[in-house]
Amino acid sequence: MSRANHETQGDRERTLQRATTWLLDEQNEAGWWWGHMYTNVTLDAEDLWLRELYGTRTPELTEAVAHWIRDEQRDDGTWATFPGGPGELSTTIEAYLTLRLAGDSPDAPHMAKAAAFCRDSGGVEQSRMATRIWLAVFGLWPWEDLPVLPPEIMLVPPRATLAVPSFSGWSRIALIPLAIARARRPVHPLPFDVAELCGGVPRPAPDHPTFSVENAFVRVNDLLAHYERRPLKRIRALSQRRAENWIVDHQEVDGTWLGVHLLSVFCLLGLWAAGYPQHHPVVRKAFDGLRRFEVWDDGDDGPRRRMECVTGPVWDTSLAVIALTDAGVDPGHPALRTAASWLLGEEVSNRGDWTLRRPGLAASGWSFSFDNDIFPDCDDTSTVVAALRRVAGASPADRAALDGACGRGSGWLVGMQSRNGGWASYDADNNSAIVGKLPFCDFGEATDPPSADVTAHVLEALAGELPAGHPTLRRGAEWLLREQEHDGAWFGRWGANYVYGTSAAIVALTAIGVPADARAVARGLEWLCQHQNDDGGWGEDLRSYHDERWRGRGVSTPSQTAWVLMACHAAGYPVEDERVRRGIDWLVGNQRPDGTWAEDVYTGTGFPGDFYMGYPMYRQIFPTMALGRYLAGAGRSSTVMAT
Known part of the structure; x- marks a missing residue:
């Protein structure tokens, strides 16, 4: 390795070290992570x-x-x-x-x-x-x-x-x-x-x-x-x-x-x-x-x-566990075991509104917030299952508890698959085209149909729980492939926007065995690479939800850059690839001395076109994931993040 390459690798490792240290320091003594979200006034x-x-x-x-x-x-x-x-x-x-x-x-x-x-x-x-x-x-x-x-x-x-x-x-x-x-x-x-706010013109008749x-x-x-x-x-x-x-x-x-x-x-x-x-x-x-x-x-x-619009410790905690293990933190690290113990205590055992469509399904799942037992959701459940699988139990009883929770959670996810093969957030088969047309419903979405990003996250989690070729995986993949858009991108329901949906879909499809050179994956990767900014990062403005001109365009952000890098990693793009190298260099060059990244824009979505959210933990968690995955593949010292 040349001196320049050695220095570059050292800079990357130090960047990851600082990011990991910050994450570990931010953990609450109870085991959770929680960033206070932003929205509008x-x-x-x-x-x-x-x-x-x-x-x-x-x-x-x-x-x-x-x-x-x-x-x-x-x-x-x-x-x-x-x-x-x-x-x-x-x-x-x-x-x-x-x-x-x-x-x-x-x-x-x-x-x-x-x-x-x-x-x-x-x-x-x-x-x-x-x-x-x-x-x-x-x-x-x-x-x-x-x-x-x-x-x-x-x-x-x-x-x-x-x-x-x-x-x-x-x-x-x-x-x-x-x-x-x-x-x-x-x-x-x-x-x-x-009266000073009145426009003077009545609402036009429908x-x-x-x-x-x-x-x-x-x-x-x-x-x-x-x-x-x-x-x-x-x-x-x-x-x-x-x-x-x-x-x-x-x-x-x-x-x-x-x-x-x-x-x-x-x-x-x-x-x-x-x-x-x-x-x-x-x-x-x-x-x-x-x-x-x-x-x-x-x-x-x-x-x-x-x-805050919502508290999200379950989401933040499960993602933090995945990020830390990606960064090389030992699966038996006390921080990870404490987080896993807290997550185990958050499993939902009540039979909530999801039983309206799935009355025979055994209770399980995880919600977004601290004490919510009526509405578990598929997105949180998938990330918790994936996170718990990464943690080493301190004893056979601990491992059994982790295995049991993952089994129940994955079983619940399998049961929540909609008839068309996709997964929604809170319900299954909640996709009526009529109710959203009520005159009373002019804000947000009145139904909960499957989305590409939630489906992708569930498939990624179930890839480690179900055998290859399982009908649930096959039907989910078929739905996801049908949802790919004309230019190769996927729509992002809960994150901004096509960058989020496309990256998630690529990671999921490769996780369940779709080859990186398959047409759908290749088209998605090509779309992502075409939208890399001149500075090496990626970003997409929230206006892309209603203005095609912003599709895949926006100021570079840590979270969106990391999403694309994780898709490239899943598809086998090496760290030497010019687009990957520039993306990693953007993350390294934009880290602050305390180990964090600044992200002043919102990259989270509540209702596309209407309501958006800024997740403070995204700027930290996803870059840690992306750097960890790439540095592991680039020969990073196994002791860098072991303690």
Whole structure:
């Protein structure tokens, strides 16, 4: 090895050493890793509004929230759904209303700029459904102008097209409490209005083809509006009771719903509309649960508070275990055993909503958050199974516990495969093309169909659990191959975007035995390599979800660069390959002295086109994985990461 090559290899090993040391130091003594996620200010706004309704809003909290929201405003007066993204109307309206509640004058320059943007973008008339529901709650929008979603939906037979099980897990949790609020039409007036946000042009009447599903729903909505004026009292009372009971029954151990902040706020809004007081046990428990989402820091003008959208210690921990073992940490290292022990304790033993489609399947799986037992998901379960397989038990009993959990988890994953061969997040066969066309559903996805990235992660995990050629693997691979797009890429449902989906698909297909020179894999690799940036890294802007011009394009990021490098490694690209070398050099050159990488953009997706998330652990975990896999193949000293 030449002196230059020796120095290059040394730089890479030191980069990996620093990254691994940082990860080990960040582990909680209980065994988990958890990075506080970022999203947009609508969470902060709606959380404060909820406390206004329940009478728990304080001046100190209001100012801390307002401080955060002011700091997030951009120079053009707007707020966006992700850093660097365009101003977004509903987000800006909600931020503005919150600052009005905090006492900011509409004549203040920062407020006037925001209001001008809202008016120029069509005003509150063009805002999304959830925003207008909140405006109706505060007497700033007429309830009658909102689409109808009657609580009588609770009485629809479970197997009917528009029954509650036809909606995704997250949609159920949102729509049921909002149906209660829409039916009761409560008003909590504020001492001001927001006329300055109105665009002056009514929402245009829907103009769908005469024989379309959308047009049929518009006509049904007109009929339901007539029913809403004089509903059948006994039927309405029964349906509202069932809706309230459903909400209460689906409250998690930690007081939240699905471990998601926004869904928990919606449920509390529905319970408030139903008359539940602040001191009710369910409400009190929920507010206790909301505390876990709080993130406080010190701003220039005092304390600031923001809200996480969701806590993800199971996801972060399982990925961290995989990263550390990729980096060469001994499988019996105390940090890994502690993490495995914590993960074992997080296995779900309850029979949750997934049994609506899979009633005979034995309970197992893992959820995203700390104490959520109703909604395990396939993505977390696959990463936990893969992580646990990497850990060495301290005793035969420990190994048996790990094997048992992996067996139950993989069995649950096999049972959650949809009929078309793919895997979704929370449900199986939840892919109705009709429910998402309801007028009430204008934000996010109303169903939970299989996605390429979740399917890829499950296949990658099951490749180590099932024999080669197993029908489950074959059907999953066939579905994944059908989903490849015209240019060789795969769509990324839960990560940004085609870079995420394509990298995951390549890793999975090669894991189950598809050769790297197979046409689908080769096309995917070619697409990735074509989108390498001039600086050697990879990145993709979140605008690619609705603008083809951003497809595979964006500023280089540590996580996205690592995703591509892992795909190249899975396909057998050597470290000497020019594209691989440049990608590794980008990671080495952009590491900070403390062993971390900076990632100021979001690379996580909640709802494509609508809601995005920044995962602080991604910038650390995935580069550690990629460097570990490549350095292991390049003759790295086996003692570098052994302790």
